[in-house]
Amino acid sequence: MLESTSGVQILKKYTDGIEAASPAKALMTKQHLDSIAKPLNSLGLLEDVLVGLGAAGCLKRSYKKCVAVMCADNGVVEEGVTQTDSSITALVAKNMLSGISSVCTMAKCNGVDVFPIDVGMLTEIAGVRVRKTQRGTGNIRKGPAMTNEQAVSAVLAGIDTVRELKDKGYDMIAAAEMGIGNTTTTSAVLSVMLDIKPESVTGRGAGLSDTGLANKINVIKDAISLNKPDRNDVLDVLAKVGGFDIAGMAGLFIGGAYYKVPVIIDGIISSAAALAAVQLAPLCRDYMIASHVSAEPAAQAVMEKLELKPLLNIGMALGEGTGAVSIMPIIDMALAMYYDMPTFAEFGMQEYKKL
Ligand SMILES: O=C(O)c1ccc[n+]([C@@H]2O[C@H](COP(=O)([O-])O)[C@@H](O)[C@H]2O)c1
Numbered sequence: 001m002l003e004s005t006s007g008v009q010i011l012k013k014y015t016d017g018i019e020a021a022s023p024a025k026a027l028m029t030k031q032h033l034d035s036i037a038k039p040l041n042s043l044g045l046l047e048d049v050l051v052g053l054g055a056a057g058c059l060k061r062s063y064k065k066c067v068a069v070m071c072a073d074n075g076v077v078e079e080g081v082t083q084t085d086s087s088i089t090a091l092v093a094k095n096m097l098s099g100i101s102s103v104c105t106m107a108k109c110n111g112v113d114v115f116p117i118d119v120g121m122l123t124e125i126a127g128v129r130v131r132k133t134q135r136g137t138g139n140i141r142k143g144p145a146m147t148n149e150q151a152v153s154a155v156l157a158g159i160d161t162v163r164e165l166k167d168k169g170y171d172m173i174a175a176a177e178m179g180i181g182n183t184t185t186t187s188a189v190l191s192v193m194l195d196i197k198p199e200s201v202t203g204r205g206a207g208l209s210d211t212g213l214a215n216k217i218n219v220i221k222d223a224i225s226l227n228k229p230d231r232n233d234v235l236d237v238l239a240k241v242g243g244f245d246i247a248g249m250a251g252l253f254i255g256g257a258y259y260k261v262p263v264i265i266d267g268i269i270s271s272a273a274a275l276a277a278v279q280l281a282p283l284c285r286d287y288m289i290a291s292h293v294s295a296e297p298a299a300q301a302v303m304e305k306l307e308l309k310p311l312l313n314i315g316m317a318l319g320e321g322t323g324a325v326s327i328m329p330i331i332d333m334a335l336a337m338y339y340d341m342p343t344f345a346e347f348g349m350q351e352y353k354k355l
């Protein structure tokens with residue numbers, strides 16, 4: 001008798017199917033960088049990005065780029081942890097369709113497309129792709145955000161989003177989110193995964209007063225002591241104190257690695273999702289590009305744990321993919337140098353002596 005395939009089994013197919021980056025291809029990319037007529041190592045972290053793309057087998061002259069925005073609502077909003085309410089999630093998702101949200105105005109400057117995806121919004125917006133099992137999560141101060149099956153389902157939704165976008169010709173994706181309340185769930189997830197106390201990983205999100213911040217920290221402490229997430233089981237952490245937005249983005253990173261599409265990490269919520277993805281599938285780190293250090297307090301610690309060096313540190317903390325979009329033109333310029341510049345050999349000159 002055929003047994004139905006569980007979500008976990010399907011997820012395993014993807015996590016097991018990721019190809020490791022190639023050290024030989026990394027070396028070839030670095031050798032080309034060293035052969036072009038510029039000072040050695042002079043592109044700094046951009047050389048790491050190019051070498052990483054080369055190692056992953058994803059390096060090309062230009063990319064068709066987009067932002068996948070995982071939109072979801074978070075039940076913890078009822079604890080007064082944000083300045084606004086869940087209606088803003090729907091409003092911004094709607095503004096993404098008409099091209100007037102923050103990330104859309106930035107993306108337009110660079111010819112980048114933006115796709116909002118409803119992985120758990122309270123309200124459906126006509127025109128926004130729906131991929132959810134539930135409207136909004138539970139309030140993590142009162143119980144789990146979702147079931148384990150729902151967490152897996154949101155991760156799978158993210159993976160399949162990459163397949164859809166790849167079918168449309170996109171070959172570089174920013175992993176982004178929109179979800180009022182998600183800096184609370186993110187801080188809870190990071191407190192558990194990094195084993196750092198809530199007060200050290202919690203910030204003001206979309207703008208909280210000192211009193212608001214103190215309440216947010218208490219809510220996170222309560223949520224962790226009530227739900228008791230197991231830090232060695234990332235799906236347990238996501239289900240108990242996470243959100244559909246974080247789980248959906250974790251799927252984007254795994255899908256990117258599986259389908260060989262580089263995925264750019266955005267702000268703190270996206271970074272937490274990247275960390276969750278790496279715990280589920282360590283090799284997916286090879287397909288990630290870190291854009292910036294969010295102004296939220298845990299940002300640097302997550303990057304250190306991921307062993308990634310973000311290109312920008314300019315105090316951004318907006319989300320929606322704005323930080324990820326900010327590095328796209330910088331990557332384009334580095335690619336132009338890599339592919340268009342003459343080599344020393346083309347001038348009839350010797351390469352570096354490696355003194
Ligand atoms: O990406 C970040 O680093 C970031 C930092 C602070 C806030 N945000 C955005 O603000 C929203 C969450 O803020 P909050 O205060 O409602 O938890 C959510 O929609 C995020 O996109 C994003």
Ligand SMILES: Cc1cc2nc[nH]c2cc1C
Nearest residue numbers: 084088092206318319320
């Ligand atoms: C207005 C607004 C826009 C956002 N974009 C991402 N998070 C956001 C939070 C708020 C409050």
